[in-house]
Each structure stands twice: as C-alpha cells, then as structure tokens.
Amino acid sequence: MPKRLSDRQRECITLFARGMMAKEIGRHLGIQTKTVQDHIAEAYERLGVNTRWAAAQALGIEPGQDRTPIPSLGSDALSEPVGGASQVPETGTGTRTLYDLYVGLGKWRAPPRGAVGRILRILLFAFLIAVLFGSIIAVGSLVFRTVDVLHDVTRS
Incomplete structure (x- = not known):
C-alpha cells in the first residue's frame, strides 16, 4: 500500500499531471525547481510509480484532464x-x-514557406555576386593602372 503524500507533494503531482513542467510549478508555488523535482521524486517513491501519468492515476487524477494554464498564473489569454x-x-x-x-x-x-523568402534569398545572392564582380573589376583596374604608370615611369 502506498505511503501518504504530503500536501506539497500532492500539489506538485497534480500540477505535474496537468502538463506543467517543474520550472513552471516552482514559479507557481514560489519554490525552487530543485525542490519541486525533489517533491515529485519522493511522491513517485511513495506511490511506487515512475511516470507522471502513473502518479496521477494512483492519486485518482485524470492525466491531461485539464491542460489549460492555471488562472492564478495570469494567463487568461493563453487559455x-x-x-x-x-x-x-x-x-x-x-x-x-x-x-x-x-x-x-x-x-x-x-512558419510560412512562401515565395517571398525564396525571392529575398535569390536577390541577396544576386547582390553578393554583383559585389564580388565589382570588386574583381576594381582590383583589376587598379592593377592595370599601376602597371601602366610604372611602364611610363621606366620609359622616361
């Protein structure tokens, strides 16, 4: 026969069965996440279970019965x-x-997979190619001008 749970352990298991994570339960109850994890682990041990669903069933809680956020979390919009x-x-x-x-x-x-994203990627690629060619032409022009100046200097 399973051992009796403390009120805090029962509260943690109930919220855990609703689908809340330990971090959310900790914020809701005003306790550390590690404390919530310890309460859940101890409750698992006392109930002789190893999953949230088995713990919920052992306590007579319908797993996933109420997955809406708890009103006191201030998340009416999320429901x-x-x-x-x-x-x-x-x-x-x-x-x-x-x-x-x-x-x-x-x-x-x-996320939407429309043509807009594809067009933007094509335009960006075309811009990068244009910059690359412009750079090559500018460097080539500079080299030819330098060679021409040097050639003129050596002739004089």
Whole structure:
C-alpha cells in the first residue's frame, strides 16, 4: 500500500499531471525547481510509480484532464486558442495528448514557406555576386593602372 503524500507533494503531482513542467510549478508555488523535482521524486517513491501519468492515476487524477494554464498564473489569454487555430481534437479516450495539441495549432505550427523568402534569398545572392564582380573589376583596374604608370615611369 502506498505511503501518504504530503500536501506539497500532492500539489506538485497534480500540477505535474496537468502538463506543467517543474520550472513552471516552482514559479507557481514560489519554490525552487530543485525542490519541486525533489517533491515529485519522493511522491513517485511513495506511490511506487515512475511516470507522471502513473502518479496521477494512483492519486485518482485524470492525466491531461485539464491542460489549460492555471488562472492564478495570469494567463487568461493563453487559455484561448491561437488566432486561426482549430479546436483541439479528442483522442477518443477523453484525454488530449501533446500531439493533439500540436495538430490543433493548424497552420500556426510551422512558419510560412512562401515565395517571398525564396525571392529575398535569390536577390541577396544576386547582390553578393554583383559585389564580388565589382570588386574583381576594381582590383583589376587598379592593377592595370599601376602597371601602366610604372611602364611610363621606366620609359622616361
């Protein structure tokens, strides 16, 4: 039978099961990240588990049940989907996976790959080639002028 968890360990495991990382939990609770990691490790040991999902199930918490940011973090804007993002699909098990969240971002999950970027790269390359040729012509002209002056000096 698993040992009883402290209130802080239960709080850390609950937030961890929601999908928060140790650093975020530490900021939310006002404690060091290392302390959060220690609470989670001790809770794992007491529960006899080795993953956040198993710990959540051992405590009767539905893993991934509530992945919205906690209101006290001041992130009301984050609970709304990103502009243009579709509604996050369900996996059929009642939980949302990280992949489901990624797919739910729709066109926002990758930077645009339009012709504008390609045209800018071509124009930059053409500019660099023009500078290179201009430099070669300038150096060649300087060399020929120097040789011509030296030739005139030696004739006189």
